[in-house]
Amino acid sequence: MRYSKKRRFHQIDDGGSRGDNRDGSANLDLISALPDDILGSIITLLPTKDGARTQAISRRWLPLWRSAxxxxxxxxxxxxxxxxxxxxxxxxxxxxxxxxxxxxxxxxxxxxxxxxxxxxxxxxxxxxxxxxxxxxxxxxxxxxxxxxxxxxxxxxxxxxxxxxxxxxxxxxxxxxxxxxxxxxxxxxxxxxxxxxxxxESLELSISGIGAICISSQTLRSLAFYHYGPNILQLVIKDAPSLERLLSLYPDWDRVTIQVIRAPKLEVLGLLSEGLSKVQFGTTIFEEMIAVSLTTKIHTMKVLVLHSTGPNLDAVINFLSHSQQTI
CATH class of the missing domain: 3.80.10 (Leucine-rich repeat, LRR (right-handed beta-alpha superhelix))
Structure with a gap:
């Protein structure tokens, strides 16, 4: 069906869903012809102000916002x-x-x-x-x-x-x-x-807590930031689905991380030389310096390091030792 180029798509005819243009083509409001449940789904995805405004389109739309x-x-x-x-x-x-x-x-x-x-x-x-x-x-x-x-x-x-x-x-x-x-x-x-x-996704920005122990069969992403005078101990005790462990800000100097079981961990960051301690099984890094290298991490694909400086020695040391495990 051909439509006039001058026709507005949202042209409304309160008296029905069809009218006639001067060129004889049908004047259809295709959106208003949709079922109520589909129109309700459209309205609920709109910002609050725009959703409420749909009541002014026509009598057809008037009750939809209150029921969507x-x-x-x-x-x-x-x-x-x-x-x-x-x-x-x-x-x-x-x-x-x-x-x-x-x-x-x-x-x-x-x-x-x-x-x-x-x-x-x-x-x-x-x-x-x-x-x-x-x-x-x-x-x-x-x-x-x-x-x-x-x-x-x-x-x-x-x-x-x-x-x-x-x-x-x-x-x-x-x-x-x-x-x-x-x-x-x-x-x-x-x-x-x-x-x-x-x-599946947990984001924490907290203070005043000494330890967080994560045991979740479904958690896939954990992002956090800790602030305050005390040191936070983050323990990933059992997270078989965890893929991403992320810092919201680079200063992890008040955090220690211990990963006991996260067999699908692929993304880790941001790690900095200010980080007190990172432990994967029996592999331990303190301030990006390898202390013990015994546990291999075969799943790691992305490692994000943050270093102020220039302070390349710490970064190179971390990479040269971590390639044996990551």
């Missing part, structure tokens, strides 16, 4: 007062019928915890799959009501309650977890990780 899986991110609100931000989020949650795919809320430090707790209890957020919260002084325990359905979770500059360490957590669908600039105890962190039985 909700994608609510408050970054579209812009620089408005805290009260207006609260009112807009509350309005969306009260008008949308759910279910929800994504909830992303920023700048929560100016909003009272009971208000946020009320949002998290909203019926519209049932079956939530993605949760992203930033700048929240105290994380309400109501966030764990999404545990059965969450696939992605990111918490930035938040304080998680110490009571998490005593909860029996089960997050069977969670594949990606980011904890950035959070306040959490060592016991609480390990309790959260033990409940993530399907986790």
């Amino acid at each position: 899986p909700l994608n609510l991110a408050d970054d579209f609100i812009g620089s408005v007062s805290s009260s207006k931000r609260m009112a807009l989020v509350s309005k969306i949650l009260s008008e949308h019928r759910g279910p929800a795919r994504r909830l992303s809320l920023k700048l929560l430090c100016t909003i009272e915890v009971p208000v946020i707790d009320g949002w998290l209890h909203s019926q519209a957020l049932d079956s939530l799959e993605e949760l992203d919260l930033t700048n929240l002084r105290d994380m309400p325990l109501s966030m764990f009501r999404f545990a059965p359905t969450l696939r992605f979770a990111r918490f930035s500059c938040c304080r998680l309650p110490n009571s998490i360490s005593t909860l029996r957590l089960n997050l069977p669908c969670l594949k990606q977890l980011t904890l950035s600039g959070i306040s959490i105890t060592e016991d609480a962190l390990h309790n959260v990780l033990s409940g993530c039985t399907a986790l």
